[in-house]
Amino acid sequence: MDTMTLHREAADGTPALPRATTVQAGPTAPSRLQRLWRGHEEDPSWARPAMLGLLVATALLYFYDLTSSGYANSFYSAAVQAGSKSWEAFFYGSSDAGNSITVDKPPASLWVMALSVRVFGLSSFAILMPEVLMGVATVGVVHATVRRHFGAVAGLVGGLVMALTPVAVLMFRFNNPDALLVLLMALGAWATMKSIEQGSPRWFTVVGVLIGLGFLTKALQVLLVVPAFGLAYLLFADTTLRRRIVGALMGTAAMVLSAGWWVAVVELVPASMRPWIGGSQDNSFLSVTFGYNGLGRISGNETGSVGGGNGWGATGIGRMFSTSIGGQISWLIPSALILLAVGLVLRGRAPRTDGRRAAYVVWGGWLLVTALTFSFMAGIFHEYYTVALAPAVAAVVGMGAGEAWENRHRPIGSITLASATAAAATWSFILLSRTDWQSWLRIAVLVVGMASAFLLLAVTQLHRRWVPVVVAGALVAALAGPAAYSIQTVGTAHTGSIVTAGPSTGRGGPGGGAPGGGPGGALGTPPGATRGGTGAAANGGTTGTQGGTGTGTGTAQGGPGAAGGMGGLLDASTPSTEVVSALSADAGSYRWVAAAIGSQNAAGLQLGTGLPVMAIGGFNGSDPSPTLSQFQQYVADGDIHYFAAGGGQGGGQGGGPGGGMGGSGTGSEISTWVAANFTSVTIGGSTFYDLTQPLSGSTATTTGATTAQTT
Numbered sequence: 001m002d003t004m005t006l007h008r009e010a011a012d013g014t015p016a017l018p019r020a021t022t023v024q025a026g027p028t029a030p031s032r033l034q035r036l037w038r039g040h041e042e043d044p045s046w047a048r049p050a051m052l053g054l055l056v057a058t059a060l061l062y063f064y065d066l067t068s069s070g071y072a073n074s075f076y077s078a079a080v081q082a083g084s085k086s087w088e089a090f091f092y093g094s095s096d097a098g099n100s101i102t103v104d105k106p107p108a109s110l111w112v113m114a115l116s117v118r119v120f121g122l123s124s125f126a127i128l129m130p131e132v133l134m135g136v137a138t139v140g141v142v143h144a145t146v147r148r149h150f151g152a153v154a155g156l157v158g159g160l161v162m163a164l165t166p167v168a169v170l171m172f173r174f175n176n177p178d179a180l181l182v183l184l185m186a187l188g189a190w191a192t193m194k195s196i197e198q199g200s201p202r203w204f205t206v207v208g209v210l211i212g213l214g215f216l217t218k219a220l221q222v223l224l225v226v227p228a229f230g231l232a233y234l235l236f237a238d239t240t241l242r243r244r245i246v247g248a249l250m251g252t253a254a255m256v257l258s259a260g261w262w263v264a265v266v267e268l269v270p271a272s273m274r275p276w277i278g279g280s281q282d283n284s285f286l287s288v289t290f291g292y293n294g295l296g297r298i299s300g301n302e303t304g305s306v307g308g309g310n311g312w313g314a315t316g317i318g319r320m321f322s323t324s325i326g327g328q329i330s331w332l333i334p335s336a337l338i339l340l341a342v343g344l345v346l347r348g349r350a351p352r353t354d355g356r357r358a359a360y361v362v363w364g365g366w367l368l369v370t371a372l373t374f375s376f377m378a379g380i381f382h383e384y385y386t387v388a389l390a391p392a393v394a395a396v397v398g399m400g401a402g403e404a405w406e407n408r409h410r411p412i413g414s415i416t417l418a419s420a421t422a423a424a425a426t427w428s429f430i431l432l433s434r435t436d437w438q439s440w441l442r443i444a445v446l447v448v449g450m451a452s453a454f455l456l457l458a459v460t461q462l463h464r465r466w467v468p469v470v471v472a473g474a475l476v477a478a479l480a481g482p483a484a485y486s487i488q489t490v491g492t493a494h495t496g497s498i499v500t501a502g503p504s505t506g507r508g509g510p511g512g513g514a515p516g517g518g519p520g521g522a523l524g525t526p527p528g529a530t531r532g533g534t535g536a537a538a539n540g541g542t543t544g545t546q547g548g549t550g551t552g553t554g555t556a557q558g559g560p561g562a563a564g565g566m567g568g569l570l571d572a573s574t575p576s577t578e579v580v581s582a583l584s585a586d587a588g589s590y591r592w593v594a595a596a597i598g599s600q601n602a603a604g605l606q607l608g609t610g611l612p613v614m615a616i617g618g619f620n621g622s623d624p625s626p627t628l629s630q631f632q633q634y635v636a637d638g639d640i641h642y643f644a645a646g647g648g649q650g651g652g653q654g655g656g657p658g659g660g661m662g663g664s665g666t667g668s669e670i671s672t673w674v675a676a677n678f679t680s681v682t683i684g685g686s687t688f689y690d691l692t693q694p695l696s697g698s699t700a701t702t703t704g705a706t707t708a709q710t711t
Contacts, residue, residue: 047152051143054156058139058163061490062132062172067124068493071607072175074572075497075619076110078603079103080175081122081610083114090114092266094275095599098591098612098639101625103599104279104288106262108216109177122610131179135172139163141186142391142398145193149355150402157475158398166485166501167328167383168390174494177218178387184214185225186391189362192229196358199239201247207233208251212258220294221388224373226255228365236358263289276625278599278618283625297379312381319375320386327431327502329386329393331482333371334427335420336393339400340364342416346403359399367392383500397478409460418456421474425449428481437503441484449477496571497600572604578684583609583642591634594688596644597621597667605644614640617667628669635691635700643674645687673700 040047071077075095079102083090086097093107094100103110112130120126142162147155162168171178188210195203207229214222230248237244266274266285280288313324321330340360347357370389374381401420407413425446432442452473459467485502575583583593583605595614596602602615616631617623626634634640677700679693694700 043147043152047147047156050152050156051140051147051159054143054159054163055136055140059132059136061163061486062135062169064490066128066132066173069128069173069495070124070493071572071603072124072128072495073497073499074495074603074607075599076103076113076175076177077127078572078599078606078613079107079110080113080117080127081607082612083107083110084117084122089275092275095278095602095615095618096592096606096612098614099275100592100614101276101599101618101623102278104293104619105177106216106219106285108213109175109180109218112180113175122607127175128173131172131175134179134183135163135168138168138172138183138186138391141183141190142394145186145190145359146395146398146402148193149359150399153405154398154402156398157401158394160479161332161397161482162390162394164479164483164486165329165331165387165390165394166482166489167387169486169489170328170494170499170501171384171387173490174384174499176384178384181214181218181222182387182391184210184217185222185366185388188214188225188229189366189391189395192233192362193355193359195233195247196237196353196362197355199237199243199353201243201250204233204237204247204251205254208254208256209258211251212255212260215255215259216262219289221385224370224388225366227369228362231365232358232361236353236355236361238353276618276623278623278625281624297381298373298377299379312379315376315378317375320371320389323434323505324500325383325386327434327485327505328383328500329389331428331431332393332397332424332478333367333389334423335478336367336396336400338416338420338423339404340367340396342412343396343400343403346407346412356399356403360396363392363395363399367396382498384498408456414457414459417459417474418453421449421456421477422453424478425453428477432481432484434505435503437488438484441480445477445480448473448480452477498570570600572600572607575605575608576684576686579605579686579688580609582683582688583611583613586641587611589638590641591639592641594642594644595631595640595670597671601644601646616670621667624666626670627666628673631670632673632700638692640691643670643678643689643691645671645675645680645689 079089079093079095082094082097082099086094086099088094088099089097090111091107092099093102093105093110095103113127116130117123117126120129139159139162143155143159146158168182171182188207191203191206191210194200195207211222211226211229230251233251234244234248237247239247263285266277271283277283277285277288279292313319313322319325320333343360344357344364347354347360350357367389370392374385374389397420401417404413404416404420408417425448428449429442429446432438432445452470455462455466455470456474459470462470488503489501587593587609591612592614593609593611594602594605595616596605597616598621599615599619602613606613614626614634616626618625631640674689674691677695677698678689678691679695680687680689682688
């Protein structure tokens with residue numbers, strides 16, 4: 001035991017205490033490392049090691065074979081590459097370093113990945129690593145938020161469900177904006193609970209900032225959590241009504257300011273001094289936000305939408321449980337709804353400021369509002385959007401299961417546990433029956449789940465040595481299905497614009513690809529992709545369209561996670577070494593080494609060369625950027641070297657996938673003009689037009705012309 005000797009002299013020199021008095025000191029304060037390992041004092045000793053183990057296991061799962069997907073969604077990877085080369089492209093989220101057009105989303109998620117690429121260099125790992133870290137962080141946030149009011153076990157259950165949700169495993173290994181969006185929404189829920197506990201307007205201001213950053217990630221989608229967060233704060237915050245109203249206003253102001261500064265810059269900068277806003281028909285970010293990416297997603301009226309707003313699956317209350325979507329997210333939704341309803345009943349007579357009831361409203365409101373919106377939206381809808389439900393489902397399951405377990409001595413507790421387990425096992429059996437993959441698993445899940453549910457009805461009567469076995473059986477029955485889908489997901493490469501988790505269920509069309517139905521590539525084979533199908537002419541091959549004369553075929557990803565039949569619209573391809581060499585020659589003399597119709601076709605060339613490639617018409621090839629006259633001026637100024645034939649986009653009014661819903665026909669006009677005025681060349685089996693070599697007798701003029709390099 002430590003001691004310390006106290007010496008104190010009186011004013012006249014007489015010792016006030018014996019000179020060698022010793023006082024017993026308390027135990028040595030724990031070190032920072034010990035505090036990190038031990039965790040919160042109220043938690044059992046195993047809680048913090050278990051939590052750290054969960055995060056490590058999640059990281060190992062998510063990092064496994066991460067680079068097998070290559071550049072994943074090349075549409076965003078090309079913008080990341082551009083942002084790593086040009087700060088202007090970084091700020092606006094441009095598709096290319098020449099700043100011709102932006103992606104059709106705000107740029108926050110691109111900022112994170114572009115910074116990673118600036119540090120580590122352009123590679124699949126540098127692009128996807130931040131997404132994995134966001135996934136691990138989201139698991140930690142869900143765990144921490146649930147644990148705070150429901151205990152360590154509930155927190156672990158919530159974190160485990162989050163980690164093993166198939167669509168979450170997919171999207172936290174992919175480079176779409178959804179990874180950052182989900183993390184920011186989860187942090188918003190955590191900050192909302194802090195503001196409620198402390199009755200703090202300042203903490204609710206933090207919520208507003210997080211929502212604003214979410215807007216800069218994926219626009220209006222983040223607003224789906226706002227009703228639950230705002231209602232919970234106004235009803236349950238531990239402060240006066242006046243301060244709650246002030247806090248709500250502060251949060252709203254913070255949300256508007258944290259998102260509005262970027263929007264204001266984009267809208268106020270003259271159009272001639274910035275890139276075209278991708279996805280818009282009028283070069284306005286507000287237009288694309290409230291139209292194509294906003295209310296148009298609800299109504300289905302999306303100008304320039306691929307597929308004309310059709311083919312996104314039947315809407316209705318059962319959409320989240322459908323064949324194409326169910327295996328992504330719905331495994332535990334039935335159980336979550338049971339646990340949410342019972343949890344609210346159990347907290348019915350609690351004080352107004354009860355933290356548990358507030359948590360049910362925060363997470364449960366998030367779940368209900370988002371699920372209903374997704375179920376009835378008539379516009380573009382992809383299965384992977386449902387990752388936005390994952391934190392809410394996980395938190396509600398963890399909270400509800402924890403509270404039901406605390407009430408297991410009462411009929412409401414034991415019946416709830418049994419019902420939730422039976423629902424999870426039954427629904428897993430149905431989902432697993434939709435595919436021939438691992439057919440034995442569905443039988444095992446059903447048997448173990450039903451046995452565990454039956455025993456949970458009498459859990460208080462069991463010998464205590466059997467209780468852990470029954471609980472383990474219930475967890476296995478609930479999580480075996482999603483865990484199996486998640487393991488299959490990490491073992492499969494995913495590329496393109498539409499990806500899905502787990503094995504194929506035989507679905508087809510825009511909503512999810514049937515096996516082998518990948519879109520035809522424009523210029524080769526995408527890195528790390530499963531091959532499926534070939535493309536030619538308007539279906540994605542390199543046969544020239546609008547007057548092109550080249551031949552050749554391309555291949556792109558098929559199988560699980562790919563959508564069929566869109567031809568160069570949904571996936572990029574890797575250019576041949578001959579194409580890379582030709583485009584790289586004298587590249588410094590050009591603002592863009594090439595132009596291609598549609599962002600994916602341009603992305604393949606850009607990622608292959610590391611040089612700017614103009615994406616005519618943006619993602620769908622249907623944006624009016626550039627106009628024919630603008631393109632002609634670029635050519636006259638010697639800004640563009642080659643034009644890539646083919647791609648099957650830019651259809652405008654009825655010409656290819658990009659032509660739905662009244663999109664611009666600029667791409668077709670440019671293709672026709674190029675084919676009529678410039679020399680076509682075959683490079684590595686792909687057709688290009690050399691924009692420095694006008695045809696004899698053409699009225700087109702160029703400056704700084706160079707000799708074409710062809711093979």
